[in-house]
Amino acid sequence: MSESLPTKGVPWTELRRELEEAKSTDCPWTRGMFGLWWPNPSPEMLRISNEAFEMFSHASLLYAPWLGSIRRIESDLQAMVQELLRAPEGAATTLTSGGTESNFLAVKTARDWARVNRPEATRPSIVAPRTAHPTMNKAASLLGLEVVRVPAGPDYRADVNAMAAAITSNTVMLVGSAPPYTHGRIDDIPALAALAAQNHLWLHVDACVGGFLAPWLRKLGRPVPDFDFTVPGVFSVSADLHKFAYCLLGISSITLRDSALLQYQRFEFSDWPYGTYRSQTFAGSRPAGIAAAAWVLMRRLGEEGYLEVARGILRTTELFVSGIRSIPGLSILNEPEMGILNVVSQELDMMAVADAMTARGWPVARFEEPPAIHLLMDRVDDETVIHDFLNELRGAVGEVRAGRVVRSGSALGYEAPKL
Numbered sequence: 001m002s003e004s005l006p007t008k009g010v011p012w013t014e015l016r017r018e019l020e021e022a023k024s025t026d027c028p029w030t031r032g033m034f035g036l037w038w039p040n041p042s043p044e045m046l047r048i049s050n051e052a053f054e055m056f057s058h059a060s061l062l063y064a065p066w067l068g069s070i071r072r073i074e075s076d077l078q079a080m081v082q083e084l085l086r087a088p089e090g091a092a093t094t095l096t097s098g099g100t101e102s103n104f105l106a107v108k109t110a111r112d113w114a115r116v117n118r119p120e121a122t123r124p125s126i127v128a129p130r131t132a133h134p135t136m137n138k139a140a141s142l143l144g145l146e147v148v149r150v151p152a153g154p155d156y157r158a159d160v161n162a163m164a165a166a167i168t169s170n171t172v173m174l175v176g177s178a179p180p181y182t183h184g185r186i187d188d189i190p191a192l193a194a195l196a197a198q199n200h201l202w203l204h205v206d207a208c209v210g211g212f213l214a215p216w217l218r219k220l221g222r223p224v225p226d227f228d229f230t231v232p233g234v235f236s237v238s239a240d241l242h243k244f245a246y247c248l249l250g251i252s253s254i255t256l257r258d259s260a261l262l263q264y265q266r267f268e269f270s271d272w273p274y275g276t277y278r279s280q281t282f283a284g285s286r287p288a289g290i291a292a293a294a295w296v297l298m299r300r301l302g303e304e305g306y307l308e309v310a311r312g313i314l315r316t317t318e319l320f321v322s323g324i325r326s327i328p329g330l331s332i333l334n335e336p337e338m339g340i341l342n343v344v345s346q347e348l349d350m351m352a353v354a355d356a357m358t359a360r361g362w363p364v365a366r367f368e369e370p371p372a373i374h375l376l377m378d379r380v381d382d383e384t385v386i387h388d389f390l391n392e393l394r395g396a397v398g399e400v401r402a403g404r405v406v407r408s409g410s411a412l413g414y415e416a417p418k419l
Contacts, residue, residue: 179338
């Protein structure tokens with residue numbers, strides 16, 4: 001039961017005890033790390049991130065023009081993002097609260113750009129593959145655009161020909177993902193870029209998942225296709241720092257190929273007593289503590305640290321793929337490319353398997369097309385947790401095969417299963 005504001009202030013010792021008691025009922029990190037949580041830094045990284053956040057917990061990025069420390073933090077993060085996304089000279093990066101805001105700003109910027117560059121689009125629309133993130137529709141619904149979604153190809157990548165057929169005089173924007181959150185298959189961004197250029201359209205790449213993992217996998221020799229600003233025709237890229245950059249939750253980025261495009265991202269308003277209000281983000285005040293924590297963590301890890309993380313993710317993926325293939329009735333939907341692995345079956349109800357895993361204390365994410373358990377790959381210090389998960393999965397499969405567990409509901413996608 002929720003409690004109202006107390007008449008008298010409660011001592012911190014008691015509040016801390018209440019928080020610890022409440023947290024003790026939560027799913028342990030190690031049992032949700034492959035399904036519910038995004039990657040977690042090591043205890044040291046978490047500690048220094050929290051310390052950096054505390055140092056700037058009072059401050060807002062809004063104050064950057066007046067505070068040199070915040071200005072440096074923001075500028076350094078922007079430079080690191082642009083380097084990793086291989087942005088050209090003159091690019092512009094904005095730090096945001098998450099992928100939702102990053103994609104929102106991409107849609108807003110493309111819409112306002114189109115008012116000047118595609119005036120024939122009287123009812124502006126976006127063409128995107130079915131696998132594109134729902135935030136594209138969320139942004140479009142708020143900004144007065146339509147989203148035309150087309151089926152993905154048999155390989156779960158964007159069907160470029162189908163997207164080409166969906167383009168009309170009202171189309172202003174194309175969307176590709178690197179990779180989409182669902183199937184983890186990087187879209188053919190060069191082909192989408194060529195299509196966008198041919199039709200004078202804005203191309204946005206949603207790299208919220210893979211933007212800060214791809215550079216390190218590429219350096220380790222993995223065949224990562226180009227999706228960033230090395231591809232001519234890419235106008236904008238969104239990438240979350242709180243995913244595979246391992247920063248604290250609540251920081252993402254939107255990068256534009258040319259800072260001149262900021263005129264379409266920016267919002268300005270002067271008809272009030274204070275003077276001109278100007279903002280490049282949806283939010284006005286933005287916590288500088290999150291940016292400081294990201295600045296510390298990224299510089300603490302450095303290239304060597306991120307390469308070690310990427311090796312760990314590859315090792316985790318290898319163990320999961322071999323372990324799942326050893327369980328009769330289970331298979332991998334497709335070869336994992338970028339930190340996402342999907343478990344499917346031709347003979348078992350995967351939603352029932354997911355329910356059985358949850359009942360065993362290992363809650364997992366799931367999605368519909370096709371029915372699958374959706375796993376996030378992460379580096380681990382102790383591989384025992386991977387073997388424990390696989391043993392529980394084997395047991396869950398046995399329970400479903402024996403008819404002892406049947407599907408109890410349809411908690412899919414972003415709906416968290418009830419424990």
